[in-house]
Amino acid sequence: MNKSILFAVDGSKSSLQVASVLGKLLKDQTQNSILLLHCVQQLAALYPGEIAEIGSVERSSAEFQKKLGDAVLASSVQALQESGFPADQIRSDLVLGCTDPAQDILAKAEAERIRTIALGRRGRSQLQSLLLGSVSSKVAQYSHYRTVWIIDSEVQPSRKVLVAMAGVPDARALTYYATEFIAPIPHLHYTLFHIMPPIPPTFWDDGHILGPEEQKDRQSRINKWRREWTQKVEKFMDKAADSLVGKGVPEQKMDKRIVQTKEGIARDLLNEIARGRYQMVIMGKKSFHERKPFLMGSHANKVLQNIERAILCLVDAS
Numbered sequence: 001m002n003k004s005i006l007f008a009v010d011g012s013k014s015s016l017q018v019a020s021v022l023g024k025l026l027k028d029q030t031q032n033s034i035l036l037l038h039c040v041q042q043l044a045a046l047y048p049g050e051i052a053e054i055g056s057v058e059r060s061s062a063e064f065q066k067k068l069g070d071a072v073l074a075s076s077v078q079a080l081q082e083s084g085f086p087a088d089q090i091r092s093d094l095v096l097g098c099t100d101p102a103q104d105i106l107a108k109a110e111a112e113r114i115r116t117i118a119l120g121r122r123g124r125s126q127l128q129s130l131l132l133g134s135v136s137s138k139v140a141q142y143s144h145y146r147t148v149w150i151i152d153s154e155v156q157p158s159r160k161v162l163v164a165m166a167g168v169p170d171a172r173a174l175t176y177y178a179t180e181f182i183a184p185i186p187h188l189h190y191t192l193f194h195i196m197p198p199i200p201p202t203f204w205d206d207g208h209i210l211g212p213e214e215q216k217d218r219q220s221r222i223n224k225w226r227r228e229w230t231q232k233v234e235k236f237m238d239k240a241a242d243s244l245v246g247k248g249v250p251e252q253k254m255d256k257r258i259v260q261t262k263e264g265i266a267r268d269l270l271n272e273i274a275r276g277r278y279q280m281v282i283m284g285k286k287s288f289h290e291r292k293p294f295l296m297g298s299h300a301n302k303v304l305q306n307i308e309r310a311i312l313c314l315v316d317a318s
Helices: 013-026 048-054 062-082 101-112 132-142 168-182 212-246 265-276 299-306
Strands: 004-008 033-041 090-098 116-120 147-151 160-164 189-196 254-260 280-285 311-316
Touching (some): 004 013, 004 101, 033 101, 132 147, 132 299, 160 168, 168 311, 189 212, 189 265, 265 299, 280 299, 299 311
Parallel strands (some): 116 147, 160 280, 189 254, 280 311
């Protein structure tokens, strides 16, 4: 697996804080490299208030844009180095006249064959820079066969990783990514986590009050469904645990948890992330390939919009 990360930066205070978070996490990984990418927008792509701030059309020239872009990249390199990330593992690139930052980020990742893209999660950037609050969602949607890290400017220092597993294909993709990319990072504690779906409609009441024997039979079938579901999940969790141990993760640094749905899968996952104070959350998503969108109502998108103080790693498990 290519261990490079394409990190889109904008020079804002938040972006520099994200650089520090990323650098501290990866500073001891000699196989990791970071490609910093800054996209300077065309004048026509800016909002009216931003155009007024520029002061003159001359200042939007390519020469001026390059000067600003170089300054953004230099400050981002400095933030990474100050966090302990080695200077010789950092590269920089600049896109001038950008009209669609998300597409430029994805095009660069494709050209460089980089499988991991990192962005800040919230907020509008400063003048002539990325709209990271919207770009992050768009990159996550269209990043086919890529993993996208959405990083808060402040994250929990817990060194705890939640691997949120759904089904078998999802678990395979998450296991491969966690094993190859995350496991080499030292001193992390992993929780393999699964939320069982609600009881299927076939077990719902069918319009009449159940008698004692019917209630007993219904509960027996529900219990059987839960046992079989749990056994299926335990199999792919055991495989994931074996893979992580094979990469050097100590068994005592790993937990496996299967819980029942309470408020809904996305809300239950967010509650677990907050309760457990996880530094990193790895979960699957659907891409737009084969017309299967990363929908606004999907679990991954709900987590993306509401997670706080964490690194969210969205793995294309399609």
